Amino acid sequence: MGIDPVTLAFWLIVAATPILLAGLGELVVERAGVLNLGVEGMMITGAVCGFIAAVHSGSPVLGFLAAALAGAALALLFGVLTQILLANQVASGLALTLFGLGLSALLGIGYSGISPPPVPRLDLPGLSDLPVLGRILFSHDAMVYLSVAAVAAIAWALRATRWGLILRAVGENPGAAHALGYKVVRIRLLAILFGGALAGLGGAYLSLVRVPQWTEGMTAGAGWIALAMVVFSGWKPWRLLLGAWLFGGVTAAQLRFQAQGIPVPAELLSMSPYVITILVLVLISSGRGMAGAPAALGRPFHATG
Amino acid sequence: MTRLIPTLAGFTLAAGLGLSAAAQDDPVKAAFVYVGSIGDFGWTYEHNESRLAVEEHFGDAVETSYVENVPEGADAERVMTQMALAGADIIFTTSFGYMDATNNVAAKFPDVKFEHATGYRRDHPNVSTYSARFYEGRAVIGHIAGHMTESNIVGYIASYPIPEVIRGINSAYLHAKAVNPDVDFRVVWVFTWFDPAVEAEAAQALIDQGADVIMQHTDSTAPMTVMAEAGVIGFGQASDMAAFAPAPRVASIIDNWAPYYIDRVQAVIDGTWESTDTWDGIAPGMVELGEMTDAIPADVRASAQAIAESIAAGDYHPFTGPIARQDGTLWLDVGEVADDGTMLGMDFYVEGLSGEIPN
Amino acid sequence: MIRLEPRPVPSRLWRVAAPVLAVALTMVAGAVLFALLGKDPLAGLRLIFWDPLFDPQFAAYARPQLMVKAGPLILIAIGLAMGFRAGVWNIGAEGQYILGALAGAAVGLAFYPSASPFLFPAMVLAGALGGWAWAMIPAILKVRFNTSEILVSLLLVYVAEKLLAAAALGWLRNPEGAGFPGSRNLARHPGTDNPVLIDAIGLHWGGVTTILAVIAAQILLARHVGGFQLRLMGEAPRAARFAGVVPGRVTILCLGLSGALAGLAGLFEVTGPAGQISIDFNTGYGFTAIIVAFLGRLHPIGILLAGFLMALTYIGGELAQLMLGVPAAAILAFQGMLLFFLLAVDVLTGYRFRFGRGRAAHGH
Known part of the structure; x- marks a missing residue:
């Protein structure tokens, strides 16, 4: 039996969704000029809080809501540190990851081995019955549609709205944005909260849909991949989608190659998602370069005067 | 180290004297070093359950402690040393x-007993090793898998290509093949013991390739959820994974260390502890078979039970010849059973398995 | 209204007092955490901060262990800090650490059972080269194709981990190891071992190298034009170009240096405390070192102190688990809090709080 491209495509979308959600949040944060390396910590806290809320309420919707709140709460901590107390962003983000991994494990004691309420698949009327595409694109759960819709919304908002313009200005030249009367710190804080909420959703997608259960450390580096994907995307939402699908696709495909018994060494296959991502990025970035990186990324801003 | 040893020796001597003076009242201290977290619901979880069983069994006579998530190497050596310094018996x-850390620390604390799981080195008289013959359990679930598969494709999620895992694959395959000559095993190496998302991916990949029975030699329950959704069956690994019964979890192999731990702690209390090498299977209960659910036909349950019982009774060895290696060369002649040495170092597939072992 | 006002010169008082305040705040928060978990808060704090240093039962062993644990963190962080100052983002020291260990171990094992006095120096060289070469991948891709070194160095960590597993299971596996994964024990073989030189402080060759690296970095930054150029490139890349700094060359140098130091850390670890190549040889030093670098404000002496503080929380955290039954997760959360407070109070060094609207009338 060969590898069925339709099921592969279907599953790669599912596998990519947590990375996509978290990456999308981080993309907005970075566009505002802030580098939050705490994605992993926010994801896993979202994963556990979403799981607990869903189990107790019986409602996945409440679970996702709680996950977004938890991710945002952790992000707020990062925001206060870096925007108000002007702490170093890289170190604060890494500390957030440590803290999130610890906190989530503590919160999750007693929740291992339980199944959460199921998240239903939402077949889109008419579209799900399309041949091939119907199965690949239109028979997913609501979060998948939501994540793709969020890509479109954010891409549009960044490009064509006043909000997007302000956000980008804050990320490119906070001094000038401040001089124009924009509240740089407030805008960055909002972006950080939004990023945390999306990271929380990404984590909850793992614990409620993809895996679905709670286990300590279950994000297993997904937050780091999300961060890498933001760089990969050149800070452009649609390219982030592409990157997440590429990474998810190679991951899913390499396991299927193995399952099929294709004689490529398993250890080479297991490296392939990372190597291929690097190679594709080299191809994309050669020549045009990293023009997309926000100019003020990672630099603290303090309004003087 | 030269300057450290006298201090340590002096300390243990003092501790030893203190202990013998108050031997009747002082609880025996048992300490456990875990590689994962006790909430992993697999390997470490079962060791910790067995630690709790020790506490339950001895009550106030024994005190236990543990450190979890201890990386192998230098950190493990430090944690063990601190345990010994804290007075662990x-x-x-x-x-x-x-393995190496255990033997290093054992050299420094001759009065403390060390029990190392799944290793083979006992450099000092205060080191024992113990392990479980999981392949016995895998023979039983292989038998069930051979009966239950309709697509004749059995998926196998394997962690690392080490003898322990290879032994499990061979044992399961031989017993599936014995009842179903057309069975085909698909092995996916995930190169991790524990990564729920990757394990779930692997299960999905195997299901997409047509597998309708899946075995796992990784520790998370993530594949179970994927199996449940796809309507295929699997087996609990390391712990019972009873939350997924009656299906997809139709049976399970449980690591039950409790009887061994209780035995060894008792030996310390009695002063009869000796360095031993234990490799126990189904018979003494170190490898336990979880309840077989009604998802398995009654006659298959009965025959699986019979295999387990004959293994336990010593009448049957899961690796009994004739068995050929994957390349067709003879490994075991008719009636010959595998010796422990070959099994411990097993680095080859048996005949009929496809694919290559990585490396 | 409370606002922050930059100090004309950083406060010397707060530079010293801020970390003390942070530790005090962490103790309060940590006490609450332990109390919530039903553990004796005072005992917990004592086990983490006091007992590894002063308790008669543990200190004699734990104190030298601080050096063993802090050494690799500091060594890696020194290299990273040079790059961070110049705006070169090497996030993948963990991978370079692995490759250093692999390369060094491979040399040692290739000549097994030689005990030649030249063998260990050759392994050290190979370790540095291994880390350097792995860091050259992001460096060259950055310079040649302008590919982000953040992404490449980070993803190469995962590739390095797969290589490590393949080595432990395959080409470096101990032929006398009964088929089990893991290499021969290098620490137990004369010629390939990295012994403890001074027991009382746990000093092995890695520690010696760490101390030398700290001194060299201090000299470079304080007295050498190179230190100035690094800062210039990080803070004002355009000005740096006018000053004759070639960004590509700095990128190559910084990544190469941090890679080589990370590789050395890996080599000294595999030949000493860890003893062998195993599947899970790497334990996160490369990532923790990033925190150490910033906690130390990218300054060699600061990094030295930050490294020891982190090491203390690791060792004390193990004691708290062992003696008090605190879950490992609580120790992680505790470390996270300590870092938060350290980062938060840092603001007091460069700024002071002003109450009321005050001078904000003109501007803000």
């Missing part, structure tokens, strides 16, 4: 990678 080190 017996230390269980529950991962293969602790």
Whole structure:
């Protein structure tokens, strides 16, 4: 039996969704000029809080809501540190990851081995019955549609709205944005909260849909991949989608190659998602370069005067 | 180290004297080093359950402590040393990678007993090793898998290509093949013991390739959820995974260390502890078979039970010839049974398995 | 209204007092955390901060262990800090650490059972080269194709981990190891071992190298034009170009240096405390070192102190688990809090709080 491209495509979308959600949040944060390396910590806290809320309420919707709140709460901590107390962003983000991994494990004691309420698949009327595409694109759960819709919304908002313009200005030249009367710190804080909420959703997608259960450390580096994907995307939402699908696709495909018994060494296959991502990025970035990186990324801003 | 040893020796001597003076009242201290977290619901979870069983069994006579998530290497050596310094009488080190650290620390604390899981080195008279013959359990679930598969494709999620895992694949395959000559095993190496998302991916990949029975030699329950959704069956690994019964979890192999731990702690209390090498299977209960659910036809349950019982009774060895290696050369002649040495170092597939072992 | 006002010169008082305040705040928060978990808060704090240093039962062993644990963190962080100052983002020291260990171990094992006095120096060289070469991948891709070194160095960590597993299971596996994964024990073989030189402080060759690296970095930054150029490139890349700094060359140098130091850390670890190549040889030093670098404000002496503080929380955290039954997760959360407070109070060094609207009338 060969590898069925339709099921592969279907599953790669599912596998990519947590990375996509978290990456999308981080993309907005970075566009505002802030580098939050705490994605992993926010994801896993979202994963556990979403799981607990869903189990107790019986409602996945409440679970996702709680996950977004938890991710945002952790992000707020990062925001206060870096925007108000002007702490170093890289170190604060890494500390957030440590803290999130610890906190989530503590919160999750007693929740291992339980199944959460199921998240239903939402077949889109008419579209799900399309041949091939119907199965690949239109028979997913609501979060998948939501994540793709969020890509479109954010891409549009960044490009064509006043909000997007302000956000980008804050990320490119906070001094000038401040001089124009924009509240740089407030805008960055909002972006950080939004990023945390999306990271929380990404984590909850793992614990409620993809895996679905709670286990300590279950994000297993997904937050780091999300961060890498933001760089990969050149800070452009649609390219982030592409990157997440590429990474998810190679991951899913390499396991299927193995399952099929294709004689490529398993250890080479297991490296392939990372190597291929690097190679594709080299191809994309050669020549045009990293023009997309926000100019003020990672630099603290303090309004003087 | 030269300057450290006298201090340590002096300390242990003092501790030893203190202990003998108050031997009747002082509880025996048992310490456990875990490689994962006790909430992993697999390997470390079962070791910790067995630690709790020790506490339950001895009550106030024994005090236990543990440190979890201890990386192999330098950190493990430090944690063991601190346990010994804290007055532990017996230390269980529950991962293969602790082997050198265990022996290093044992050299420094001759009065403390060390129990190393799944290793083979006992450099000092105060080191024992213990392991479980999981392949016995895998023979039984292989038998069930052979009967239950309709697509004749059995998926196998494997962690690392080490003898332990290869032994399990061979044992399961031989017993599936014995009842279903058309069975085909698909092995996916995930190169991790524990990564729920990757394990779930692997299960999905195997299902997409047509597998309708899946075995796992990784520790998370993530594949179970994927199996449940796809309507295929699988087996609990390391712990019972009873939450997924009656299906997809139709049976399970449980690591039950409790009887061994209780035995060894008792030996310390009695002063009869000796360095031993234990490799126990189904018979003494170190490898336990979880309840077989009604998802398995009654006659298959009965025949699986019969295999388990004959293994336990010593009438049957899961690796009994004739068995050929994958390349067709003879490994075991008719009636010959595998010796422990070959099994411990097993680095080859048996005939009929496809694919290559990585490396 | 409370606002922050930059100090004309950083406060010397707060530079010293801020970390003390942070530790005090962490103790309060940590006490609450332990109390919530039903553990004796005072005992917990004592086990983490006091007992590894002063308790008669543990200190004699734990104190030298601080050096063993802090050494690799500091060594890696020194290299990273040079790059961070110049705006070169090497996030993948963990991978370079692995490759250093692999390369060094491979040399040692290739000549097994030689005990030649030249063998260990050759392994050290190979370790540095291994880390350097792995860091050259992001460096060259950055310079040649302008590919982000953040992404490449980070993803190469995962590739390095797979290589490590393949080595432990395959080409470096101990032929006398009964088929089990893991290499021969290098620490137990004369010629390939990295012994403890001074027991009382746990000093092995890695520690010696760490101390030398700290001194060299201090000299470079304080007295050498190179230190100035690094800062210039990080803070004002355009000005740096006018000053004759070639960004590509700095990128190559910084990544190469941090890679080589990370590789050395890996080599000294595999030949000493860890003893062998195993599947899970790497334990996160490369990532923790990033925190150490910033906690130390990218300054060699600061990094030295930050490294020891982190090491203390690791060792004390193990004691708290062992003696008090605190879950490992609580120790992680505790470390996270300590870092938060350290980062938060840092603001007091460069700024002071002003109450009321005050001078904000003109501007803000």
